[in-house]
Amino acid sequence: MANLIFQGSTGFFDHRRLVEDLLHSADLFNNYCDEKLLLPPASFMERLGDDLLHATIEDRGAWDVRKNIDLHHKLDQLKYISCFNDGLDITWLMAVAILGRKDLRTLFAGNDAVVSFERGIAWLVLHGANEHDLYCKRNIKFIAQILNGFVCKGDFFYCSPLEKIIIIERPDIFEKYNFSRSEAGRFQFVEWIKDVAVSQYNLYWLFR
Numbered sequence: 341m342a343n344l345i346f347q348g349s350t351g352f353f354d355h356r357r358l359v360e361d362l363l364h365s366a367d368l369f370n371n372y373c374d375e376k377l378l379l380p381p382a383s384f385m386e387r388l389g390d391d392l393l394h395a396t397i398e399d400r401g402a403w404d405v406r407k408n409i410d411l412h413h414k415l416d417q418l419k420y421i422s423c424f425n426d427g428l429d430i431t432w433l434m435a436v437a438i439l440g441r442k443d444l445r446t447l448f449a450g451n452d453a454v455v456s457f458e459r460g461i462a463w464l465v466l467h468g469a470n471e472h473d474l475y476c477k478r479n480i481k482f483i484a485q486i487l488n489g490f491v492c493k494g495d496f497f498y499c500s501p502l503e504k505i506i507i508i509e510r511p512d513i514f515e516k517y518n519f520s521r522s523e524a525g526r527f528q529f530v531e532w533i534k535d536v537a538v539s540q541y542n543l544y545w546l547f548r
Contacts, residue, residue, distance in 0.1 A: 379420070382439060385432075389440020392433075393472050412475035416482075423457045424491040428501040430457055434464055434476055441468070462508040466541045477545040486546060502546070506533055 388405070392412075395402030405411065415433035422429050430438075438448065438460035448460045465486065469477050476482050491504045499507070506529075507514045513532060518525035538544065 385436050385439045386442065389436035389438070390442070391440075392436055393440045409475065416475045416479050421457060423461055424489070424501050424504055427489040427491040427504075428461065428485050429482070430461060431476065431479070431482070433474065434461065434482075437468055437472060437474055438464060458504075459508060462505040465502070465505050466509055466543070469545070470542050483546055502533065503529070506537055510537075 391402040391405040393406070395406040397403050412433055415436065416431045418432040420430045420432045420435040435457070438457065441448075441463075444463060447463065448456055464474070464476070468474065486501045486505075489501045490498045491501055513529065517529040517532065538547070
């Protein structure tokens with residue numbers, strides 16, 4: 341990959357170069373090398389995510405990244421990885437948003453301190469998309485996958501990615517309605533999502 345970080349010895353961070361290199365290098369990733377999936381370095385994605393979410397107008401280069409809707413659209417067309425047993429695609433835009441929230445790293449990390457993109461995407465759908473007004477709220481394919489995809493949870497039942505996201509966020513509701521053990525419980529759980537979760541988490545963008 342091209343040199344991504346600094347220009348000369350001035351300490352000036354070239355945000356435009358970062359973005360250009362990211363897009364030009366996209367085809368190098370999402371391939372396998374020695375049975376390992378090639379992904380951009382996490383530090384690279386974290387830096388871009390920090391710009392995307394937190395830039396202020398005083399930092400002009402980062403601010404341009406944050407306000408560049410065309411860039412957001414391009415990042416939201418590139419697949420990063422899949423989660424929920426390949427039931428939901430995470431785009432580069434979603435990945436940089438998740439990785440850019442370093443303050444939530446403990447929420448996203450499992451026991452091995454590795455970021456769990458399942459927990460990350462649950463945060464993004466229920467909180468981050470609205471908090472940061474992310475372009476993925478307008479990604480028709482992503483919305484269709486959330487609502488209509490299938491996720492296998494254990495060996496006993498299937499659910500949609502949205503239902504799995506709610507299970508991650510609210511295991512108490514999952515247990516209350518005995519989701520996995522009865523059709524009636526599943527129906528009540530789905531009705532709770534429609535009647536309570538959509539309003540509570542402001543998920544109206546999923547149902548436009």
